[in-house]
Amino acid sequence: MVKHVFFYMTLVAMLVTSCSVSKSARSQRNLFSGSWTLNDVSYENNTGNFKSVIFNDADDICFEGSDWFFRDNNSTGRYTITGGSLCQGGDRFFRWSVVEPTANYSSQLQFKFIDEKRKDVSGGVGYRLNIASISEQSMTLKSNVSVDGELVTIVYQFSKK
Template structure:
């Protein structure tokens, strides 16, 4: 009986230790994400063809290239910008975001757009989910699952770290 109790306690302690390890790893990844990033590359993954992706209900994907993304992990705020051109309206969009470690070696960033007071924009009750493929102190690769005319494909964004500055 004593052996069974010790065995159950040992399993519980190991499980709690594993949870602490996952939490610590998630915290480190969030700290790695902290700062300002430039979106340097956009590519499409799927069947061959031409793609049009209206990202996050804002603009066509090429409008995001060269834009800036900022993540502030201690309060889950941030922003991203779109550079203006004849095809794209320039703009900055504030976000509330969370980082989730899925426990299977993958992670994702979930966010929703907010106003200057961090209140969700009207009509934007849904958020967005981005799979984190790679996260290093210098570069992160994100995958957005989307579709065009009912055909699913993935858009892969490469962001390069500009600085650790986090001023909204």
Template sequence: MKKLLFFSFVILFMASCGSTQSNTEAKPSKKTLKGTWKVTNIRFVGEKGLYKANLFDMADSACFKESEWVFIPNNGSGKYTLPGGSQCEAVSTRIHWSFYEPGDGTYQFQFKYVDEKNKPIDAANRGYRSTIDSLEENTMTMRIETTYEGNEFDVVLTYTKVSEDFSL
């Protein structure tokens, strides 16, 4: 009976230590983000209506579909490339990124546009933040709060890891 009770306790303990924890509970790892990622899905969350969003003062949200993002964890450098298309200009821009903890139990991804020497391009040193909904080995979901014509909504970007390799 003691063995049964002991094994039941061990199984319960192991189940409670499982890796199903969301990243709002566990600090995201820069090493997990290392590599090249692609935006595979963009969706809008909010009341029904028309959604239009200019993301990161760069382009319409639709232009970010299939964009490629490179993250180098040891120095926080990276870049993203918009593929271009009939309504979108092809753009590649360097970024310097990090994680931010606002103190409410969530984690955010933040970045600034930089030049080839990783110096901020914006004279006011402004940057951008998005909430990390999930970050796993091969998928990531980030939420960007925005407004259009006075209506608040979120743009949710889903990323899929392409490879562990990276190059700027």
């Protein structure tokens, strides 16, 4: 009987620790929580002028000045683009999480689009951005894309509201 109890307690302990989020990821999640402004979208690792459609949504210039909100208690959020002659304004809702680092990459923010009722609208397709830095006041996210076979890094600079 004691062997069975010990076995089940060990099994439960393994399940709890394997499903838990690391202290580092939890700390980053807490830092994401709240309202942010995307101040600048820039490019590095290549020369020339670039124009891109970000997140299969809008031109890069439309994202500059956009407002982002991350709610960490239910992993939902939204970003708001201001409408104009070049930009389709409005709210875009998403579900997000922090992916822990591995040997191949640093911590990443991952998200996929949802509707106002929190239903997936992207068929499970999502995005991952490398977390270059994050603090209580600022955040830098990066994503690598290929342009004509050359690596270009898109850099997103945020400030906390």
